Structure formats: C-alpha cells, structure tokens
Amino acid sequence: MELGIIGLGKMGGNMAERLRRAGHKVVGFDFSKEATAKLTAAGSLGVDSLEDLVANLSAPRAIWIMVPSGDPVDQTIAKLKPLMQKGDIFIDGGNSNYKDTQRRHDELVPEGFGFVDCGTSGGIWGISEGYSMMIGGDKEVVESLRPIFETLAPGKDEGWGRVGPSGAGHFVKMVHNGIEYGLMQAYAEGFSILKAKKVLDLDLLQIASIWQKGSVVRSWLLDLTTDALRKNINLDGLEAFVPDSGEGRWTVFEAIDLNVSAPVITESLLRRVRSREENNFTDRMLAVMRNEFGGHAVKKS
Numbered sequence: 001m002e003l004g005i006i007g008l009g010k011m012g013g014n015m016a017e018r019l020r021r022a023g024h025k026v027v028g029f030d031f032s033k034e035a036t037a038k039l040t041a042a043g044s045l046g047v048d049s050l051e052d053l054v055a056n057l058s059a060p061r062a063i064w065i066m067v068p069s070g071d072p073v074d075q076t077i078a079k080l081k082p083l084m085q086k087g088d089i090f091i092d093g094g095n096s097n098y099k100d101t102q103r104r105h106d107e108l109v110p111e112g113f114g115f116v117d118c119g120t121s122g123g124i125w126g127i128s129e130g131y132s133m134m135i136g137g138d139k140e141v142v143e144s145l146r147p148i149f150e151t152l153a154p155g156k157d158e159g160w161g162r163v164g165p166s167g168a169g170h171f172v173k174m175v176h177n178g179i180e181y182g183l184m185q186a187y188a189e190g191f192s193i194l195k196a197k198k199v200l201d202l203d204l205l206q207i208a209s210i211w212q213k214g215s216v217v218r219s220w221l222l223d224l225t226t227d228a229l230r231k232n233i234n235l236d237g238l239e240a241f242v243p244d245s246g247e248g249r250w251t252v253f254e255a256i257d258l259n260v261s262a263p264v265i266t267e268s269l270l271r272r273v274r275s276r277e278e279n280n281f282t283d284r285m286l287a288v289m290r291n292e293f294g295g296h297a298v299k300k301s
C-alpha cells in the first residue's frame, strides 16, 4: 500500500522504515531536511513540501500525521486539505486530545474526507517490536488501512484494533498513558525505598534483574528500568525533573468528569508537577505557618 507520513521524528521516521521493509511505498515530509534526506537514503521518498507529498501518492491517498498534539495537527490539516481530494484519508497517529479528534472528524467527514485516530504506543522500540495501535473512526475507513496497521503492529492480527468510533482511539491511548504514569511512579517509589535502606546495602540492579524473571511485577517497563540502572546505577548527572505531555492530565480531568476515583494516576501526575518546582511556595508556606503557631524553627536559605 502507499502511505504519506508527515513528521519524521523518532516515531514517524521509524514507522516509515518499518513499512518500507515490508514493501509499502512511503512518501515522507518533515521540516527538517536532514530527516527527509535520511528517509530517501533508506529507500523511501523524502520530500520538502506538502505539495510534493500529495503529488507523489495515488488517490485515494492515506496520510499519517505524526506531529505534536494541538495546533500543529490543526495547521497540518489546514495546509493539506486544499491539496487533497474527496476519498482521501487523514490518520492522526499522535497523542491528540480525543475531543479535538472528534471535532476534526466532524469537520472533515462532511467534506468527503476520511479521518482516523490512532493512539500509537511503542516509542523508539516500535521499529523492531512493532507498535501497539488503538484505533478510532468509521469502520470502512479503518478497514481500508488494514495493510498499514498489520505491518506496523507487533503481529499481523495482534497489538492493534478499532476500539470504537472517532475519538475512541485517542481516548484509549489517553487512559493507557494515565496507567503508564501510575506504573512508573510505583516502580520509582519502590526503588527509592530500596535505595534508602542503606543498612542492608541493597543492589538495585540485582533486585531489578531478579524481578524481571517470574515475579508478579515483571514488565517491559521494568525491563527498561533495569537497562537504565545498568547504564547509570545512581542516576548521576540527572535532574529530578519530570515533564508531562498532556495525556496524564487529560486522564485525570476525564476521571473527575466521569466521577471515577483515580487517586494513583492523579497523584502520579501531581508528583511530576512537584518535581518541577524547586524550593516551592507551598512548602515555604507550611514552614512559616508552623513557625507562626508553634515557634518551630524554619530553615533559612
């Protein structure tokens, strides 16, 4: 099959290569000339404009958008639309908010385009392991893309599926990422407790390696954690600063709207927020109140 890909970063570039290896024709666009040159050198076609991208694909076209969520997705669609024709399909493979996805679907479908949302998991390992894909959109449109999904997935019939109508793919990916936050937080806290028990002189790498085999908490995330510890057991040279790209907070908002109690995911998100505040105002407030009512000592900077 033919596929256009917009955004040839860590995800889009690797997906293009996985598709090429399976015999699909891939035409890719990126603002980075280095990224398009790399794609061409690998045997696909890298182009420097959206016009060239569209011109090098035969109708009905399928174009996979792999750009940061929010405005970049809207801008990409707005620029592409005049170049496309009825029957062409947009696939948003990024981490878009499902409400934006539903809005885009409802705008594009009456104009004759297809629009599919694909929550894509797998990170930099997807090129070899395959990508887990949670897909939303109209059944026949999703079905027409089957050869692409079968190739990108870990197995032809596994690790991907249409989970519901437009927005469902991104909604499921949002919750997937909320779970990711909670799992990560639990591992991080557990290893911190082990490290703090200095009198036992525990070897974190040894313990992680033991847990990798047969234990209830073994997982791919633990495998990656073990690799990270092997490379840098004390995490030297790293700042305790954890960004978030939005999916975790959308999960929390959604849980509140749905009256679902989700304390682990919520606290994991808030821990990330806290990691970015040095000597924060809240804690200085606590110290000063304690000082006011009890005359307790404050630590001066």
Ligand SMILES: O=C(O)[C@H](O)[C@@H](O)[C@H](O)[C@H](O)COP(=O)(O)O
Residues within 6 Å of the ligand: 095, 120, 121, 122, 123, 177, 180, 243, 244, 245, 246, 247, 248
């Ligand atoms: O399944 C995946 O491959 C990941 O969930 C991925 O999609 C994630 O979005 C980013 O790795 C960082 O997300 P945060 O910045 O929110 O941690």
